[in-house]
Amino acid sequence: MFLFVLRRLMGGLPTLLLVTVLVFTLTRVLPGDPARLLLGEEATPELVAQIREELGLNRPILVQYADWLWGLVRGDLGRSIRGNELVAPIIWQKLPTTLELSLFSLLVAIAIGIPAGVLAALRRNTAIDASVTVMALSGISIPNFFLGILLIYAFSIRLAWIPPSGYVEPWVDLQKNLLLMLMPAITLGTALAGAIARFTRNSMLEVLSQDYVRTARAKGLEGRVVVYKHALRNAAIPVVTVIGLQLGGLLGGAVVTEQVFSIPGFGRLLVDSVFNRDFPVLQAVVLISALAVFLINVLTDLLYAAIDPRIRYH
Amino acid sequence: MSNRTLRAFFANRLALAGMVMLLLLVLGAIFAPILVPYSPTSTDFSALQQPPSSQHWFGTDQLGRDIFSRVLYGARVSLAAGLISVLLALLLGGLIGLVAGFYGGWIDDVLMRLTDAMLAFPFLVLAIALAAVLGPSLQNTMLAIGVVTTPVFARLIRGQVLTERPREYVQAAVALGGSDGRIITRHLLPNILGPLIVQVSLSTATAVLAEATLSFLGLGVQPPTPSWGSMLNDARGYLSQAPYMALFPGLAIFLAVLAFNLIGDGLRDALDPRMKK
Numbered sequence: 408m409f410l411f412v413l414r415r416l417m418g419g420l421p422t423l424l425l426v427t428v429l430v431f432t433l434t435r436v437l438p439g440d441p442a443r444l445l446l447g448e449e450a451t452p453e454l455v456a457q458i459r460e461e462l463g464l465n466r467p468i469l470v471q472y473a474d475w476l477w478g479l480v481r482g483d484l485g486r487s488i489r490g491n492e493l494v495a496p497i498i499w500q501k502l503p504t505t506l507e508l509s510l511f512s513l514l515v516a517i518a519i520g521i522p523a524g525v526l527a528a529l530r531r532n533t534a535i536d537a538s539v540t541v542m543a544l545s546g547i548s549i550p551n552f553f554l555g556i557l558l559i560y561a562f563s564i565r566l567a568w569i570p571p572s573g574y575v576e577p578w579v580d581l582q583k584n585l586l587l588m589l590m591p592a593i594t595l596g597t598a599l600a601g602a603i604a605r606f607t608r609n610s611m612l613e614v615l616s617q618d619y620v621r622t623a624r625a626k627g628l629e630g631r632v633v634v635y636k637h638a639l640r641n642a643a644i645p646v647v648t649v650i651g652l653q654l655g656g657l658l659g660g661a662v663v664t665e666q667v668f669s670i671p672g673f674g675r676l677l678v679d680s681v682f683n684r685d686f687p688v689l690q691a692v693v694l695i696s697a698l699a700v701f702l703i704n705v706l707t708d709l710l711y712a713a714i715d716p717r718i719r720y721h
Numbered sequence: 722m723s724n725r726t727l728r729a730f731f732a733n734r735l736a737l738a739g740m741v742m743l744l745l746l747v748l749g750a751i752f753a754p755i756l757v758p759y760s761p762t763s764t765d766f767s768a769l770q771q772p773p774s775s776q777h778w779f780g781t782d783q784l785g786r787d788i789f790s791r792v793l794y795g796a797r798v799s800l801a802a803g804l805i806s807v808l809l810a811l812l813l814g815g816l817i818g819l820v821a822g823f824y825g826g827w828i829d830d831v832l833m834r835l836t837d838a839m840l841a842f843p844f845l846v847l848a849i850a851l852a853a854v855l856g857p858s859l860q861n862t863m864l865a866i867g868v869v870t871t872p873v874f875a876r877l878i879r880g881q882v883l884t885e886r887p888r889e890y891v892q893a894a895v896a897l898g899g900s901d902g903r904i905i906t907r908h909l910l911p912n913i914l915g916p917l918i919v920q921v922s923l924s925t926a927t928a929v930l931a932e933a934t935l936s937f938l939g940l941g942v943q944p945p946t947p948s949w950g951s952m953l954n955d956a957r958g959y960l961s962q963a964p965y966m967a968l969f970p971g972l973a974i975f976l977a978v979l980a981f982n983l984i985g986d987g988l989r990d991a992l993d994p995r996m997k998k
Contacts, residue, residue: 425838433854541735544986548979550930552937552953553971556960564961659845663934667957677846678938681853693850697841 415705423701427479430694431472434686479694485687494691497676502695504574505673508595508664509657511588513650515596516603521646523600524607525639528615539604546601551660555594555667562590572669587668595664599653606649610642643714651707655700726915729991736987742980750796759787761794762945770963779969782952783959788966791947792973798948799977802863802932802941803925809867811921814874819905821875822882833879836872844869848931852940862941866931870924877920881913915992922985926978933974949974 442458459465463474478485484494520543527539563571569590577584614620615638623633662674669675673692680688730736749756759765759777765785773780779788821832839847851865885891886909894904935941936950944951949970956967 421834422837422841425834426841429838429842433850544735544982545975545979548926548930548982549975550933550937550950550953550971550978552934552950553967553975556953556957556967556971560960560964560967564964655843656845659843662845662849663937666938677849681849681938681940689850689853693842693846696843696846700841700843 412705412709415708419701419705423698426697427476427694428472430690430697431475433693434690435468435471484691484694487688488685489683494687497688498673498691498695501671501673501676504576504670505658505661505665507577508588508591508661508670508672509654511592512594512596512599512657512660513654515592516599517650519596519600520603521607521639523604524646525611525634527604527608528611529634531612536608539608543601543604543608546597546604549597551594551598552663552667554597555590555664558590558594559667572667574668574670574672591664591668591670594667595657595660598660599650599657602649602653603646606646607642610645611638614638614642640714644711647707647710647714651703651710654703655696658696658699726991730987733987733990735983736991739980739983739987742976743984746796746800746977746980749793750800753790753793753797757787757790757793759790761786761790761947770959770966772963773965780963780965782955782966783963788952788969791952792949792969795947795949795952795970795973796977798859798936798942798946799929799932799974802859802866803929803977803981806863806866806928806932807870807921807925809863810870810874810924811917813867814871814876815878817871817875818878818880819882819909822879822886823901823905823909829879832875836875839869839872840876842869844927845931845934848935849938849940852935857940857943859942859946862932862935865935866928869931870928873924874917874920877916878913881916882909885909885912915988919985919989919992922981922988926981926985929981930974930978 442455442462442464463471466474475485482495484498486492487494487497523539523543527536530536559571562569569586573587575583575587620633620638623637628637658674661672662677664670665672665674666678673696676688677692679685680692763786765781768777768781768785770783770785771777771781777787777789779792781787782791817832817836821829848865848869851868852862855861855865891904891908894908899908932941933948933950933953936948937954939951939954941950942948952970953967953974956963956970959966
């Protein structure tokens with residue numbers, strides 16, 4: 408098990424290295440000089456030259472890359488251009504908020520998606536199945552910022568039940584934190600709920616037609632036991648894959664959701680860094696999000712073993 | 722596509738609904754200049770934020786611009802962005818996938834490592850970063866979305882080529898001395914068209930959504946050009962007094978994305994003989 412995790416992590420190293428090359432290329436080689444982007448179009452050439460020197464942009468590109476990479480290995484993500492703060496602590500400070508948001512969204516998505524998918528599969532080709540299908544596809548198709556705005560209009564403006572935006576840390580006021588997280592979690596979780604419902608339905612249909620399910624029914628087991636103990640457990644494996652694959656999408660959706668609800672998280676940091684032209688922060692956020700996706704994939708692999716006893720990792 | 726596939730597609734009511742929605746949208750976009758009652762960019766300070774009425778079907782915005790006209794013109798931006806970025810991804814990804822799958826070896830290794838690395842990023846995060854670096858404009862939005870979508874097509878086409886390549890008809894064409902170009906365009910491409918069309922439809926849905934998101938964040942089409950995403954962003958500030966400002970552009974994005982998803986789903990079911998109901 409430990410060896411498997413280690414091997415899996417090592418196996419991802421070449422890809423991760425390539426990821427760092429892409430992130431570096433993104434901000435250094437593409438059109439636009441970071442110094443000029445930082446200073447704006449009106450800056451004098453002397454000022455640009457001075458900033459280039461300070462940022463080390465005059466050194467050979469490979470040296471810059473190696474320098475940056477060596478920094479990464481030591482956990483040094485550079486300094487923010489605005490405010491000259493270290494980037495790594497900023498990221499560490501923002502990450503838990505987004506993690507909480509993602510986790511709640513995941514819970515919302517699973518709580519809606521799996522029962523809906525199971526229900527649709529059990530009531531195949533009925534009105535229930537059709538409405539689950541349409542609702543799932545609608546959930547995938549609705550832009551989350553539109554959904555967020557609709558929720559704010561309904562629950563904050565018309566009903567005045569929930570404040571429209573803001574964030575309170577859970578250790579400051581847990582109740583307020585949960586209340587404020589409710590609408591963002593639904594906003595972000597809806598698309599994932601739709602995807603989970605679709606996959607659960609298809610996976611359940613496949614499993615329900617198999618011999619061991621028929622055997623379980625034939626030996627007189629109660630319908631509920633057959634569905635939840637025999638079928639769902641086996642149907643869950645492809646669903647876990649989908650959840651794992653979609654978690655990266657959750658991170659992307661968090662960018663927009665945090666913008667709509669003014670949540671000071673990781674996604675907000677990305678948007679702010681874009682508008683502040685803060686390239687070290689932008690670089691770091693993009694890199695960390697790729698790293699997060701990679702770690703989620705490893706975690707997904709481990710989850711298979713937990714669900715399916717036939718899978719053993721060595 | 723065979724007749725059977727087309728019949729199966731048109732027998733699917735949801736897919737048909739998607740086709741109708743898309744058709745209306747395309748017609749609206751093409752004939753927008755004839756259909757709109759007002760210019761989408763002309764302001765009218767005597768008619769600020771008027772609710773929907775017989776004069777202004779969808780109401781007016783904070784500058785007195787007619788929202789119906791802006792939504793129709795926004796369809797042009799949205800559809801163009803969706804289709805052109807996917808076309809770009811199809812061409813780039815197609816080239817990468819064909820070369821990787823057809824030649825294999827180290828070329829395959831290098832190209833697939835590269836697509837792996839690109840797929841390691843969350844789609845939207847990479848699109849935002851690219852659009853930010855390139856600068857906000859419609860062209861750059863399309864470029865960013867297209868590039869981020871490219872690995873999806875590269876993977877799909879490579880996989881298809883790998884399954885088709887060892888088949889007898891390809892081997893026969895090779896044995897008969899057909900050139901690589903001829904084998905790829907005349908034999909391989911027609912046989913991998915089905916899954917490709919499905920992916921084009923689903924990716925267009927994602928691309929339309931991504932364009933709207935980028936404009937919502939202020940990284941896409943710049944004012945005064947109407948785009949659904951930026952209209953929604955404007956509307957956020959006036960939600961309590963003018964909710965219709967958000968409703969119509971939001972619905973437009975939702976229906977456009979839904980249409981492409983419905984069509985993609987319908988095509989996939991029609992092409993997959995196992996999905997028969």
